[in-house]
Amino acid sequence: MVDQLSAPLLPLGALLYLATVLTTLRTKVNRFSFGWTLFSESVLLATLGCREPWIIILLMAIGIIPPWIELRNRRQSTRVYLLHMGLFVGLLVVGQLLVGADATAANPPILAGCLLTAGALIRSGICPLHCWMTDLFEKATFGTAILFVTPMAGAYVVMRLVFPIAPVWALQSIAVLSLITAIYSAGMALIQHESRRFFCYLFLSHSSLVLVGLEMATPIGLAGALCVWLSVGISLMGFGLALRSVEARTGRLSLDGFHGLYEHTPFLANMFLLTGLASIGFPGTIGFIGTELLIEGVIDVYPMVGFAVVLVAALNGIAVVRAYFHVFTGSRHLATVSLVCRPPERITILIMAVLIIGGGLFPQPGVQSRYHAATELIKLRGVDETDSHSDTAHTGASETISNPTTKRSSVSQSRR
């Protein structure tokens, strides 16, 4: 059952997989399994189209399998990955077992909520339980790692399983934890010596910012977070693919030296910079308005948290440009073969660029749609959000979000 939350996430998920497959070079076919990639895609799309908690948990558990098989095939240690993913699934199962039929945000099951939250946050890579993510980027193929994390399935679990039943104070506590992760990851991205780990921390910082907004439970903050969710998905996917395309030509990249690849791959260099800047919400890109909304919403609740979000964006901006300089500039690279982009890579990254710039220049439709989704999600919580003041006279799309775990009718709420 597709609703306003899922509607844009499904094409986004499909786009992520399509882009990854299109930009995979033939030389990498024996490392990157297309069969398991299709299986992962079907599981992801089923997850994003699903609202039944137990089925979501089942699909999330199945989604763990393809990366694990790849790690095994590559003869890498799977302990870190398995330990965290096992914990994640275990916590979700136990938490969902403890959720009562009458659970709402007004009548929250505290223990169940805590277990579900912990599980979802592990999948989202909350600090200090984020090491599985960096480990996956170290050991799996870059494509598999990107596809496993960029759809932000952990955030989806939070929205479906935790958000409808968590009290405001709990959500705001999650937001603070996410903010700590965002700051920590932004700092870590700045000191990384290798491009994959750098990308992992950059992504983690951004996805944590999305969680910060999601947990604010105000229409504007939530709308901002949903916008950033899409913008980060698109922009960091493009960023990751640009990096992956460069790696496909040079091998894994150290960020200790300068590689000077600009003259050989100017297109990839420009895309790398464009997508990186879009991820930090640079003006004129898809992330700009979303980030503004997110910060605005966060400042409404916690001014200091809002300021911290701005600081995170600043640190991520420095990290992106630092990586750009180290990969594409600083020396003259001598290559014995042509490193230029292949047409599929060029077309794929151009599509990303069009989405990034188009979404940046014409943001209103996307923002309006995400705002509707945000108001519906808040209605779903069944509590009077004193800090929101949206007019509920308007309704969203014909399909509204409903919580299958609760038998609550969507009552109109009084707003300030």
Next chain:
Amino acid sequence: MNVESVLHALGVIVVASPSVLLIVLGLPLLIGIRLSEVSQSWLTKISVIAGLTAAIGILVVMLASGSRHVPIEFGNWVSIPQEHFHFHLKFVFDRLSVPFAILSFVLCGTVGAFASVYLHRDRGYSRFFLLYALFLLGMVVSSLAGTIETLFFGWELVGLSSALLVAYFHERPAPVRNGLRVWATYRIADAAFLIAALTMHHLTGAGDFDRLMGGGQWPEGAAAIDSTSALLVGLLLLLAAAGKSGMVPFSGWIPRAMEGPTPSSAIFYGALSVHLGVFLLLRVSPLLDVSFPLQIVVVLFGLVTALFGAIVSRAQSDVKNALAFASLTQVGIITVEIGLGLRYIALIHMIGHACLRTLQLLRAPSILKDYRMLENAVGTHLSGDKSSRSPSTSSFQLWLYRFALDRGFLDPLLNRWIVYPFINTFQFCDSMERRWTNFISGTDSRESDRIAPYRDSLEDVAKCQSYTCPGWAWRSCCP
């Protein structure tokens, strides 16, 4: 056709001309088409002339009609009416913005014409003019912004283009490192700006300068916030302005930025970018009237910057750095003028200084060559090169000279107290993570530790022996 529609049409041309230039230069690069140098040069000329003519036209119409404040509305870029959230696109032509916009077009036009010859057959010619277009758009948007969000939009464009232009000669590591340092400084300034903008938004319910400044026309008008809030917002904006204008303690990026090509150096330090910070202070100057402590802080900042620039410029050994720090002195004095409420004087000072310094910086590369040619022509040394015994100096004078030569030790201080602690903290966390994943894996968990960086060039090795690595590249140049 009435006056308002004429003004609106001209206003649209002013804003659209750099936007169209950016699209026309950027789109071919994106799809892999190479424009010739002549085409790019002509497109730039047409864009600048169109924008400048329209801006002068607006000035003439305003003078003829006696209008002092012409808002050009583009409506809401984004709005959520239920939440009273809107991103309003509005440009204002008034006594502050029109002169600054005209100045931007004139100086960018001059530099564009200079650069089309200076960078002839340079491999980065297209890249330079794309960044130039981005810079021009940022300057025009910043100059004419009618809301603080729009100003931030332009502010960011200027910052990005500046940093990338500093790293223009990107096949050498030094310009790249310096570009990164400039970018890092700008990001901190931008963060302060954004926080100030959001705080203002929350205090007044709007980002519109007309509402923020009580509806009065510049330079009149009183800020619609209390003195404590004005102090908070003002300090944040001052931090943003200091970062962008290279005031103390952010002056360290100015000499680094000299790595850029002369045309862009001329725009940055002599002319526009370095004045953008003080332009911001002028734009929000009604805030200063509300808070006396804020005025004192602005004056002190300006004084310290002016004094610092005056001392440091006297010890610089190359012409571009000497001129850049001399610019900084004037920026400091302009800041003092703003703090004292002398707004028109500050505006006139800024415009005059920008024009003078641009011409000086554009002339700088060839002046020494011309000097030697003159000496060769007359067959003798010109005045001023006779060696004489240096007068005895006190220990204070020696210290002051070292202080000036090392540019106030600002960069080492920032590195020591901010950059290195930050890096060391996160490197410690990184090592802890490595231990943890190694422990769980039961083996070495990081393949990335075994990736060797490319061998450094001879140039890098030479630099490492004579040069302390700058902040963000802390150990990357010293394997």
